[in-house]
Amino acid sequence: MKNKILVAVLFGGIGMTNEPVIIKGTKEGITIVVEENSNFEDVKKVIYEKLQNSGNFFAGAKVFVKAKNGNLKEDEFNKLQEILTNFGMSLQEAQSPKTLIFPKPNRSRVLILKKTIRSGQKISYRGTVVILGDANPGSEIVATGDILVLGTLRGMAHAGAAGDTTAIVAAYRLRPTQLRIADVISRPPEDKEESPPFPEVARLKDNIIVIEPYNALK
Amino acid sequence: MGEVIVITSGKGGVGKTTTTANLGTGLALYGKKKVVMVDADIGLRNLDVVMGLENRIVYDLVDVANGMCRMKQALIKDKRFDNLYLMPAAQTKDKTAVTPEQMKKLCDDLKKDYDYILIDSPAGIERGFKNAIAGADKAIIVTTPEVSAVRDADRIVGLLEASGFEEPKLVINRLRPDMVKRGDMMDIDDMIDILAIELLGVVPEDEKIVVSTNRGEPAVADETSRAGKAYRNMVSRILGEDVPLMPMENFEPSFIDKLRMFFGLKVRTR
Ligand SMILES: Nc1ncnc2c1ncn2[C@@H]1O[C@H](COP(=O)(O)OP(=O)(O)O)[C@@H](O)[C@H]1O
Ligand SMILES: [Mg+2]
Numbered sequence: 062m063k064n065k066i067l068v069a070v071l072f073g074g075i076g077m078t079n080e081p082v083i084i085k086g087t088k089e090g091i092t093i094v095v096e097e098n099s100n101f102e103d104v105k106k107v108i109y110e111k112l113q114n115s116g117n118f119f120a121g122a123k124v125f126v127k128a129k130n131g132n133l134k135e136d137e138f139n140k141l142q143e144i145l146t147n148f149g150m151s152l153q154e155a156q157s158p159k160t161l162i163f164p165k166p167n168r169s170r171v172l173i174l175k176k177t178i179r180s181g182q183k184i185s186y187r188g189t190v191v192i193l194g195d196a197n198p199g200s201e202i203v204a205t206g207d208i209l210v211l212g213t214l215r216g217m218a219h220a221g222a223a224g225d226t227t228a229i230v231a232a233y234r235l236r237p238t239q240l241r242i243a244d245v246i247s248r249p250p251e252d253k254e255e256s257p258p259f260p261e262v263a264r265l266k267d268n269i270i271v272i273e274p275y276n277a278l279k
Numbered sequence: 280m281g282e283v284i285v286i287t288s289g290k291g292g293v294g295k296t297t298t299t300a301n302l303g304t305g306l307a308l309y310g311k312k313k314v315v316m317v318d319a320d321i322g323l324r325n326l327d328v329v330m331g332l333e334n335r336i337v338y339d340l341v342d343v344a345n346g347m348c349r350m351k352q353a354l355i356k357d358k359r360f361d362n363l364y365l366m367p368a369a370q371t372k373d374k375t376a377v378t379p380e381q382m383k384k385l386c387d388d389l390k391k392d393y394d395y396i397l398i399d400s401p402a403g404i405e406r407g408f409k410n411a412i413a414g415a416d417k418a419i420i421v422t423t424p425e426v427s428a429v430r431d432a433d434r435i436v437g438l439l440e441a442s443g444f445e446e447p448k449l450v451i452n453r454l455r456p457d458m459v460k461r462g463d464m465m466d467i468d469d470m471i472d473i474l475a476i477e478l479l480g481v482v483p484e485d486e487k488i489v490v491s492t493n494r495g496e497p498a499v500a501d502e503t504s505r506a507g508k509a510y511r512n513m514v515s516r517i518l519g520e521d522v523p524l525m526p527m528e529n530f531e532p533s534f535i536d537k538l539r540m541f542f543g544l545k546v547r548t549r
Contacts, residue, residue, distance in 0.1 A: 177436075179436055180430050180431070180433040180434040181437055182437050195475065198430055198433070199430055213472075215473070
């Protein structure tokens, strides 16, 4: 469903003629198709402007870049990657033969925030997010890597937002309104039993989010 | 130089206007301070009604901001209390009738003549809120013990922090100790746990507030009102005194002790 929105946003107001790049929302994520014989500076500019206009709407999205005829040089692709990274998107390994292959996003990047994340506040980051404080109901944390909250996590947390199924969400007190890992979404059970008074970790097992005491990590 | 304090909440109907009227009156009456209360709820003014001063309005905040009158012409002196003034809001205009810059200027001007300038903020996080906080040095956030009100208060704390307010203070209004005890109402600990800001005071649910609001006589001046007592304590805290949280009969002592500790006070072993 999200992909439909992507297409609508991207194509709204775009004249279909002579665009050096076309950005498409697909089931896997976003595909950027670079047209034959287009000038790289134009390509860069158009991609930048489109992403700029969409705010951080695409943060965490997987991106595939296809160059028709493969006419982009490696350093040009690197520049594109840089732009995408700045918008919180990650380049994916592509399956199509005409597509260059890029490394997976770097998970060693860490954002450490020493504060309470309050209702209405959103943290989006390409990498791992560590909160030294609470994340309150109505807040959102989206990370392509892991999410670690050293206080109480009461808001929404989305780890592995670019598709990393090995990402985890850990909290000193895990009381989220909703958890997401990669593209799996879970809510806490309706019957609110007493939440355990110890740190917990959420991770994907067989495509289901399971929550375990932090000790189980060892 | 005076201090500008905005009283705000996010959610409507939680007691901003009641709190502004009572703290303003209390600071003038008990603190002997020169106080002006500014109604920033343009279009939905009612601080004047709560103060019983409605029939004396000639000019209002919008007139002052737009240079239609002098500051002094719009200020209404409350004859019952020395040193207490009201700057009414306009009722026939909306929040866009003044800009945050104009509000800042107005506050800066008032600061020269008054010790405390209390701004009664409208509900919401839009223009009216931005106007209300524009000239403020400090903020008081009012919430009731309801999940939705606390959620909105949290949003407001976030916005205030982002605007550079350092330590907003919390007022919990309409607490019903009996309900808390039964587990039917959020308790003070739950709220402070989430909001992580310092408590200025807790006002119990009190019928006298309704009566005093209708009569235009702030409860803070009524020695027999429990809510009035809570407001008097808050006034003392604003003036820098260490006043323990009002013991509410139905709270266990350990709870009061926790609050005392929260204020950095010694727990009495009595
Ligand atoms: N502690 C209280 N006990 C009983 N009623 C209260 C109390 N505080 C406020 N009220 C009532 O709640 C209503 C809303 O209060 P008000 O101060 O106008 O809220 P706001 O300015 O935030 O919209 C008023 O009718 C008021 O009399
Ligand atoms: Mg009001």
